[in-house]
Amino acid sequence: MSVERPDDLESRTFTVQLERPDGNWTFQAPSDEYLLYAMIDAGIETPFICEQGWCLACAARLVSGKVDDSAALTRYPEDGQAGFLLLCSARPLTDMVLRQDIHETRREMTQHRIGLNQLARAYPPGKRAGFRRGRRMGASTG
Numbered sequence: 001m002s003v004e005r006p007d008d009l010e011s012r013t014f015t016v017q018l019e020r021p022d023g024n025w026t027f028q029a030p031s032d033e034y035l036l037y038a039m040i041d042a043g044i045e046t047p048f049i050c051e052q053g054w055c056l057a058c059a060a061r062l063v064s065g066k067v068d069d070s071a072a073l074t075r076y077p078e079d080g081q082a083g084f085l086l087l088c089s090a091r092p093l094t095d096m097v098l099r100q101d102i103h104e105t106r107r108e109m110t111q112h113r114i115g116l117n118q119l120a121r122a123y124p125p126g127k128r129a130g131f132r133r134g135r136r137m138g139a140s141t142g
């Protein structure tokens with residue numbers, strides 16, 4: 001069952017500029033899709049594993065713009081304050097500029113979370129994870 005949000009009623013498309021050491025891209029991203037899939041549809045190779053917002057394989061930095069990252073299984077305000085986002089769980093709310101180094105950004109975000117002890121906070125005793133995977137927004141099977 002999908003969860004309908006008021007802003008899901010009207011999809012908008014935003015322009016995303018992606019800066020990486022191996023090149024720069026500009027692509028269109030609809031507001032009702034996670035950024036990872038807009039990148040894949042644009043032919044941009046990018047790492048991902050869980051597609052649920054916890055493994056950090058798709059980590060990127062938000063240089064400018066806004067996203068809704070509420071679908072990520074692990075999500076902390078400190079991540080956003082440090083400029084990190086997870087492409088598999090973030091949908092665009094504005095035009096934006098992203099920066100990603102597929103060899104370094106995941107390590108940097110992991111280091112950031114270790115520094116704040118967020119990895120331990122992600123799995124407190126007794127907490128069930130609401131698993132979701134893939135393009136469907138709001139889907140949960142856990």
Ligand code: FES
Binds near residue numbers: 047048049052058059
């Ligand atoms: S693919 Fe795992 S956090 Fe995005």
